[in-house]
Amino acid sequence: MARFKNVNCQAASFSFNTLGWILAMTCMGLAEWRVWHMESSAPSRGLACIGMWRVCTYQHNRPQGRVIACHRYSYSDTYLPLDIRISQNLLLAACLLGVLGKVLTVTGLLRVYAGRLQKDTTCNRFVASGVLSIIAGAFILTAVIWNRHSVLHEEGIRFPPSFHIPFRPDRQEMGSTVPVAVLAAFLLLLSGLLTISFQLPRNIQVYPEVSQV
Template identity: 30%
Template sequence: MPFLAHSVHGQLGVLPLGLVGWILLAMSVGLVQWRVWIISRAYSVSSGLAWIGIWRTCFYSHEDASPGFLIMHCSSINLQDSFTPPEIATAQICIFISLGIGLFGFTCGLYALRNAFFGIKSLTRFAFRLGGALTLLAAILALIPLLWNLAAVLTNQPIAFPPDFKLPQSPKAQQVGTAIYVGLLGVALQVIAATINISYKLPKEEMRSQGTDNPAFQDIWL
């Protein structure tokens, strides 16, 4: 189909955009800076700052370190731990599900582009819309825990850490960490990519008489 490849310029442009959004979400999972706790120096936190992620907590401490040096102390947060707050447990589950669905949505977009550039009309629009719908679902699944953790920071919610974490249950104050901003940016890019893929329409060749024996084709968007 001669005009099919010409109809996917927008989808081709947002393909890397959606991939970047997926990568940013994956990065946010590994980052420990979801919440930045400002803590009294009476605790083991020598710098006065602790980073709370969805999988671990970390802070610098003079304890167990040579004089003049700091050591990074990290403790794991597991889904089955009784102290794990619901917003962190939700992030552990939802974002990983989101990454799986988002990867499938990206694959559908690749398949649709492959059909378009090979002139295969069959399933092209369906694959674009399915990929867009999956990408949008992935973005929503990731957005829920991101906003929930953002609200927990803004309202200075405590976490009942066990004693071996060497952290207080409530900080003096909290700040939004880099990971939340990275995740929100990833969600925004995925929403843009999903919207453009869902809005894809196949071109229709319509023959118009020009008063000659040679027909001319015009794209009419369905």
């Protein structure tokens, strides 16, 4: 009974990890991390949604109606502020760590279900997977906190003139991507804690590792 309880715990952890990883990938591509309201600048009056990899402008005062224009970033763009550059790397690292953690969890579960339990090897896989998930969640939270700091302090970004976006808007707020990122971080942290809590039941026979000569 204890064995199946632990296995179910790890299966739930794997589900949380998978959902958190999917949300992390999603929020990395969305543009609504910050929403800029541009009201006093006539050429660029409208909204600007600033993400980690692109910025999209929504202008309503054009004769053809609502105009949407998106511009993608690259590592060679020198106008990006430090917080966006670091957050890009943090989110990329979080997604990579999430994948690696999923692989370790799957291999550990396969050992448990197959009955090939080597205590050190199996537990180490789960512990390593849990640590990676916790680090990934912490990276996403760091990006969220830094984004919130930039919004609260109304920090500007010197976009190229062709973007038609002022250095600093009339007002700015956090966008709809932030709750998604927070949920992704929470699921990854929860997955990591559940994975680390795995313990092999004492009544299960543990087979020693056999080295092949």
